[in-house]
Amino acid sequence: MEMMRKERIDRGIKVRTEGIYAISAMKEILYLLGPRLLLIVGVLLLPFFLELAPYWKRVINIMFVYSLLALAFDFLANYVGLVCLGGAFFVGVGGYLSAIFNSYFHIPIYISIPLATILGAIFCTLTILPCLPLRGVYFAIVTLMYPLLATRVIEALNILGGTNGITGIASFPHEYVEQYAVIFVMLICLFGMRRFVNEDIGLVIRGVKDNDQAVRASGISITYMKTLAVFIASLMCCFGGAYIAHLYMWAGLSLFALDFSIIPIASVVIGGGGTLVGAVIGSFILVPLSEFLRFFGTFRIVIYCALLTTFIILKSEGIMVYLQRKYHQFERWVKV
């Protein structure tokens, strides 16, 4: 009997080596930049296509927010080693802060969002700080408590509008501003983060995940590095929260909804952990899908779970890892 085996061969282009580029021909430049351009141009043109389907505009805006959250989760989980289930907490803090600035203090939207992003991230980082020595599942569970706790506090003390939330928040001046604001931030974060994790400081942060003892033995405080990482991740999430508050012109308890913690994780699983782009692609698939399934009413969750499970069984590595492999390698069957 003849046995067959799948053989994988790298494409004969030298630029593949991570970090070291030696570009010589137009073809190679295209090979490298092609996928990136496709993503950027596609995303930038999206608002025009949406003119044909106005109902989806809001879904797509939320989708970009989710891709930011997924990006933050992927960064923390796969580059720093912190599995943070507190995404909803970051979103809520960002959203409520922007609401307070805009509705109570009448700070205009183009200042309230950046201010809420930065101050929110500082606040989130400070509150997460005591949990940083925790590892693995313990850190995950404790961070999961944060959004629940925040909801209860607001409910019990009846502050910040209590269960009614804060209303009267300014909306975006124009639909295109609304759409492109989140698109630009998403693109900047995506490419910025990809750059960051390969910078020297990014390598140090990755070292914390790989081998934290050796990082400490190198005279670097791992608490400091983790704090920095949480700050960066919460910047992205707090922006998302502030954006949503202005999008809905309302900040309520649903900003702390667990969806904001869980869907990004599913997106990272689907898209492929540790690739950053995968997180974004994953939410591009999951969020519209989940909206589409609304059509099925409560049955939606069943279909959603069935699809997710099937996907994880069939392509457990994630879409991006799979695509990158296909893109960079030939495959052929050879005799053993």
Next chain:
Amino acid sequence: MGKGMKDNVIISVKGISKTFGGLKALIDVSFDVHEGEIYGIIGPNGSGKTTLINCITGFIKPNAGQVFFQGRDITGLAPHKIAHIGIARTFQIMRPYYTLPAFKNLIIPLWSPRARKIGGWRGGGKHGDRDTVAVDILEEIGFERDSRVPYKLASTLPTGYQKRLELARCIALRPQIIFCDEVFSGLSMSEIASMLPLIEKLKMDGITLIMVEHRLRELFRVADRVMALNFGEKIAEGDYTEVIEDKRVKEAYLGSEEV
């Protein structure tokens, strides 16, 4: 070791004890190391060598005793603070940053506040980028610059190179002292011999080395003075010939293995 050296004690360990549950891993261990010397610590498996390094470098808090570095009490400081003042260490269980290429492993110590403050490497690379400095250090420690070895993933390196990488990570920190936890064990005699010039070079640079090894012969002609541990207790100290002739040292290794 001349008598004059006695004054410049760089590290002084006084009465360190450590127990794990009921197990006495270290019992009242004291020793002094002089600046610029190579000090060997030997002992059978489980005699407390690694625990001693962990206590000195802050990874474990001792139950009793103190550690002085240049006269300053550093007992119980956090590991990164101890590294920051110039005390580097290798790990017996090598764990390079597996997902990074070998030379990128050095970026992490080179990025540390200490290395950034001191800067440069052998006069060059003062403002140069860390990648170049990293490859320079690897070359010095025996990675062939023009081969592909420095650029290989750390997880794919053979043991000999991983041990060198472990040491390179310490050197990149520009320390005053390096604690080496069994960098020679698992290497063949010829591999050890090829690393000796490197050790000599570090000594010439004025770095104090504390070399922990399983067996004494691995420290032959390397260590200026040697201390022997057994069941957490210091049983002998002196130069190579004194320790190898010591009755208690012979007993400690008796039956199980040669010194």
